[in-house]
Amino acid sequence: MQKDKKLIVYDILFLIGSLYFALLLKFDFNIQQEYIIFLKISVIPMVIITLVFNKVFNLYDSIWKYASVEELISIVYSVSVSNIIFVIYSYFINYKFLENRYYRFPYTVHIIFWILSVLTLGGIRFIYRLLQDKSVGQYKKIRNKRLLIIGAGDASAVLIKEIKKNRNFNYDVVGLVDDDETKRKKLINGIKVLGGRDDIPRICKERSIEEIIIAMPSADIKTKREIINICKSTKCKLKTLPGIYEMIDGNLNMSKLRDVNIEDLLGRDEVKLNNENINKYIKDKIIMVTGGGGSIGSELCRQIARFGPKQLLILDIYENNVYDVQMELNYNYSKLNKAIIIASIRDEDRLRSIFDKYRPEVVFHAAAHKHVPLMEGNPAEAVKNNIIGTYNVLKCCDEFKVNKFVQISTDKAVNPTNVMGASKRFCEIMVQAFDEVSETEYVAVRFGNVLGSNGSVIPLFKKQIAHGGPVTVTHPEINRFFMTIPEAAQLVIQAGAIAHGGEIFVLDMGKPVKIVDLAKDLITLSGYEPDVDIKIEYTGLRPGEKLYEELLMNEVALTSTEHDKIFVEKPAKIDMTFVEESIKQFREVVNEDKEEIIKLIEEKVPTYKRKK
Numbered sequence: 349m350q351k352d353k354k355l356i357v358y359d360i361l362f363l364i365g366s367l368y369f370a371l372l373l374k375f376d377f378n379i380q381q382e383y384i385i386f387l388k389i390s391v392i393p394m395v396i397i398t399l400v401f402n403k404v405f406n407l408y409d410s411i412w413k414y415a416s417v418e419e420l421i422s423i424v425y426s427v428s429v430s431n432i433i434f435v436i437y438s439y440f441i442n443y444k445f446l447e448n449r450y451y452r453f454p455y456t457v458h459i460i461f462w463i464l465s466v467l468t469l470g471g472i473r474f475i476y477r478l479l480q481d482k483s484v485g486q487y488k489k490i491r492n493k494r495l496l497i498i499g500a501g502d503a504s505a506v507l508i509k510e511i512k513k514n515r516n517f518n519y520d521v522v523g524l525v526d527d528d529e530t531k532r533k534k535l536i537n538g539i540k541v542l543g544g545r546d547d548i549p550r551i552c553k554e555r556s557i558e559e560i561i562i563a564m565p566s567a568d569i570k571t572k573r574e575i576i577n578i579c580k581s582t583k584c585k586l587k588t589l590p591g592i593y594e595m596i597d598g599n600l601n602m603s604k605l606r607d608v609n610i611e612d613l614l615g616r617d618e619v620k621l622n623n624e625n626i627n628k629y630i631k632d633k634i635i636m637v638t639g640g641g642g643s644i645g646s647e648l649c650r651q652i653a654r655f656g657p658k659q660l661l662i663l664d665i666y667e668n669n670v671y672d673v674q675m676e677l678n679y680n681y682s683k684l685n686k687a688i689i690i691a692s693i694r695d696e697d698r699l700r701s702i703f704d705k706y707r708p709e710v711v712f713h714a715a716a717h718k719h720v721p722l723m724e725g726n727p728a729e730a731v732k733n734n735i736i737g738t739y740n741v742l743k744c745c746d747e748f749k750v751n752k753f754v755q756i757s758t759d760k761a762v763n764p765t766n767v768m769g770a771s772k773r774f775c776e777i778m779v780q781a782f783d784e785v786s787e788t789e790y791v792a793v794r795f796g797n798v799l800g801s802n803g804s805v806i807p808l809f810k811k812q813i814a815h816g817g818p819v820t821v822t823h824p825e826i827n828r829f830f831m832t833i834p835e836a837a838q839l840v841i842q843a844g845a846i847a848h849g850g851e852i853f854v855l856d857m858g859k860p861v862k863i864v865d866l867a868k869d870l871i872t873l874s875g876y877e878p879d880v881d882i883k884i885e886y887t888g889l890r891p892g893e894k895l896y897e898e899l900l901m902n903e904v905a906l907t908s909t910e911h912d913k914i915f916v917e918k919p920a921k922i923d924m925t926f927v928e929e930s931i932k933q934f935r936e937v938v939n940e941d942k943e944e945i946i947k948l949i950e951e952k953v954p955t956y957k958r959k960k
Contacts, residue, residue: 355472355473356399358472359398359399359402359469359472360395360399362465362468362469362472363394363395363398363465363468363469364391364395365468366461366464366465366468367387367390367391367394367457367461368387369460369464370457370458370460370461370464371383371387371453371457373460374454374456374457374460383453386453390434390437390438390453393434393437394430394434394437397430397433397434397437398426398427398430398434398465400430401426401429401430401433402426402430402469404426405422405423405425405426406422407422407423407426407469407473420470423466423469423470423473424466426469427462427465427466427469428462430465431458431461431462431465434458435455435458438453438458492518492519492520493518493519493520493558493559493585494520494522494555494556494557494558494559495511495519495520495521495522495557495558495559495560495561496522496523496524496525496542496548496551496552496555496557496559496560496561496584497521497523497524497525497539497560497561497563498524498525498526498545498548498560498561498562498563498564498575498579499524499525499526499562499563499564499567500524500525500526500528500531500534500536500541501526501563501564501566503563503564503565503589504524504536504563505536505537507561507563507589508521508536508537508538508539509537512537519559521539522539522555522557523539523540523541523542523551523555524536524539524540524541524542525541525542525543525544525545525547525548525551526541526544527544527545529544532544542555545574545575545578546578548560548575548578548579548582549578549581549582552582552584553582557582557584558584558585559584559585559586559587560579560582560584560585560586560587561587561588561589561605562575562576562579562586562587562588562589562608563588563589564589565589572588572612573612573613576588576608576612576613577613579608580869580872580873583872583875583877585607585875586607586608586873587605587606587607587608588605588606588607588608588612589605607873608873609873610799610806610866610869610870610873611799611832613869613873625842625845625846626655626841626842626844626845627655628845629710629751629752629844629845630652630655630656630657630710630841631655631656631657632656632657632658633657633658633709633710633751634657634658634659634661634706634707634708634709634710635652635657635659635660635661635708635709635710635711635712636661636663636706636708636710636711636712637649637652637660637661637662637663637711637712637714638663638664638693638711638712638713638714638715638741639663639664639713639714639715639716639756640662640663640664640670640673640714641662641664641666641668641669641670641671641672641673642664642669642714642715643798643833644714644756644798644833644836644837644840645662645664645712645714645715646669646672646673647833647834647836647837648712648714648837648840648841649662649673649677650676650677650680650837651834651837651838651841652712652841653677653680653681653684657684657685658685659685659686659687659706660677660684660685660686660687661686661687661689661702661706661708662674662686662687662688662689663689663690663691663693663702663715664689664690664691664715665690665691665692665693665715667690670688670690671688674686674688687706689702692737693715693733693737693738693740693741694732694733694736694737694740695740696740696743696744699740699741699744700744700747702744703744703745703747703748703750704748707748708748708750709750709751709752710750710751710752710753710754710844711741711745711750711752711753711754712754712756712840712841712844713738713741713753713754713755713756714756715733715737715741716733716734716737716738716756716772716775717729717730717733717734717768717771718758718768719768720760720766720768720769720890720891721890721891723766723767723768723771724766724767724768724890724891725891727767727942727945727946727949728938728939728942728945730767730768730771731771731934731937731938731945731949732938734768734771734772734774734775735771735774735775735778735931735934736931736934736935736938738755738775738778739778739927739931741753742778742779742782742790743782745782745786745788745790746782746785746786746787746788749787749788750788751788751789752788752789752791752844752847753779753782753788753789753790753791754791754792754793754840754843754844754847755775755776755779755790755791755792755793756792756793756840757772757775757776757792757793757794757795757852758772758794758795758796759794759795759796759797759829760772761773761775761776761794762794762955763955763957764953764955764956764957765956765957765958766891766958767946767949767958769956770949770950770953770956771949773953773955773956774930774949774952774953775792776792776794776852777922777927777952777953778922778927779791779792779850779852780792780850780852780919780920780921780922781922781923781924781926781927782924782927783849783850783919784850784921784922784924785924788849789847789848789849790849790850791843791844791847791849791850791851791852791853792851792852792853793839793840793843793844793852793853793855794852794853794854794855795829795831795836795839795840795854795855796828796829796830796831797828797829797830797831798830798831798832798833798836799830799831799832799833805828805863805866805867806866806870808820809866809867809870810870810874812882813870813871813874813876813882816882817881817882817883817884818882818883818884818885819867819870819871819882819883819884819885820884820885820886820887821863821864821867821884821885821886821887822863822886822887822888822889822890823863823886823888823889823895824864824886825862825895826862826863826864826889826895827860827861827862827863827895828860828861828863829860829861830861830866831855836855839855839913839914840855842914843855843914846914849919850919850920851916851917851919852916852917852919853914853915853916853917854914854915854916854917855913855914855915856913856914856915864884867884868884871884930952933948933952934948934952946958
């Protein structure tokens with residue numbers, strides 16, 4: 349407010365000075381007495397008129413240290429309108445002086461006054477900006493980070509402009525890198541292209557680069573991964589703009605920047621969905637997601653919401669998780685018809701009442717216990733939740749004529765060596781058995797680990813790094829298949845679209861990744877050096893844990909589908925009587941000794957070979 353008052357005082361002084369100087373220029377510095385009198389009479393109305401229009405055009409509301417062309421245009425508008433009103437005032441409100449003569453300013457005076465007003469009112473504001481820039485620049489030179497931008501395209505041009513406009517970003521842009529040789533040594537917004545990707549380590553060393561921004565939103569995953577791997581050797585902090593398909597509004601600006609994460613290194617190209625097929629069984633249908641508050645379940649809810657279901661039923665036993673999903677969907681899909689259902693799949697009566705009330709047409713079953721070591725120590729809970737709970741859902745789907753049921757399975761169900769994997773394999777058996785006797789189409793979708801899911805190694809490693817280490821890996825040779833949560837959810841939905849019933853779909857997980865390499869990459873991306881700043885310790889394989897996972901049954905060949913990332917096992921003929929008798933036995937044994945439970949699991953899942 350104090351600065352606004354000062355600006356108004358300056359404007360008044362400059363306006364009076366500009367009008368007086370305009371008269372001096374018009375009359376060769378020899379102003380007639382009658383014009384002096386008219387100046388005295390007109391100066392107050394002129395000042396009031398101009399100040400009013402300065403306010404109208406927000407000249408006292410702008411933050412002038414960020415002044416740009418828009419503010420200059422506002423000054424021109426204000427001065428122009430003010431001068432038009434002043435000309436009208438001068439013409440119609442004449443004043444009678446000696447010898448009954450009327451006086452008004454010559455039009456030349458108004459033209460000169462307009463030019464001087466723009467120069468003075470604009471000049472004082474832009475001088476203020478320059479002084480601010482200079483003082484801020486001097487203040488921040490010590491703590492600004494030396495920045496290298498990868499990519500010399502539209503995204504980089506936008507970032508450079510924003511960095512220069514807003515000094516709060518604390519960056520000195522040192523240069524650009526681009527593989528296009530025609531751009532070498534060219535300037536983008538005053539910043540030079542210094543070389544290609546192979547020059548990054550040299551440039552970072554020679555120019556003392558502290559931070560790198562990868563501004564290549566349209567680049568494919570492979571290209572980004574190669575560049576990130578080069579940048580890792582520089583020990584600079586890495587940031588990136590997400591891919592175009594990740595940005596909902598498509599706008600490029602500094603707010604989109606995020607740290608480079610492990611998904612950027614392990615992720616793959618965007619999943620291409622057949623929306624027409626998905627729309628046929630999702631759009632305007634009542635869809636249920638069990639375990640809707642979990643990592644996969646919540647992402648299924650997000651993806652399903654995009655296809656406009658008639659109603660989305662989100663079922664989960666943990667109210668905190670499902671509450672977060674509810675709030676997110678309220679914000680992003682405010683018109684989505686949804687119901688939040690707090691219930692356990694173990695409670696058959698509760699499930700039946702839910703199915704009877706809502707009549708879901710498609711069910712995605714993501715509710716399960718999934719932690720291998722915990723289920724090894726608590727096999728009864730794996731049986732109650734994963735086996736009996738899934739049976740309850742399968743039975744309700746049959747009874748209430750659900751069109752399609754999609755089971756979320758795991759690579760650990762293949763030749764399982766642990767209770768969790770064996771319980772999920774029995775779920776697959778039940779899915780195929782129900783498909784034989786029911787009008788509902790039952791299918792299972794099998795995939796490996798998802799990056800960043802609850803309980804996965806990524807969040808654990810991040811916590812360990814945040815505490816200064818050590819990062820714990822069970823074995824130097826252990827490896828796993830990985831995909832991102834959105835990719836897994838999208839492929840599950842796509843698999844449901846092409847299912848006819850009884851299939852076990854297997855998702856293309858790419859190549860397996862060594863967990864120790866994952867740990868090293870996370871340490872590096874966090875700005876540390878593995879085994880120097882953060883130690884890696886090997887703790888030994890946990891109970892039931894494999895060195896590697898398999899994605900298909902060895903004795904069954906996979907068949908390709910219409911989607912290049914989805915394969916299918918042949919439907920197996922499973923006797924429903926076997927399932928019913930097994931469930932009866934599981935119900936009887938869950939309160940028995942742990943060894944008795946595991947023996948029954950071994951009997952019912954022939955491929956289960958527990959580790960001694």
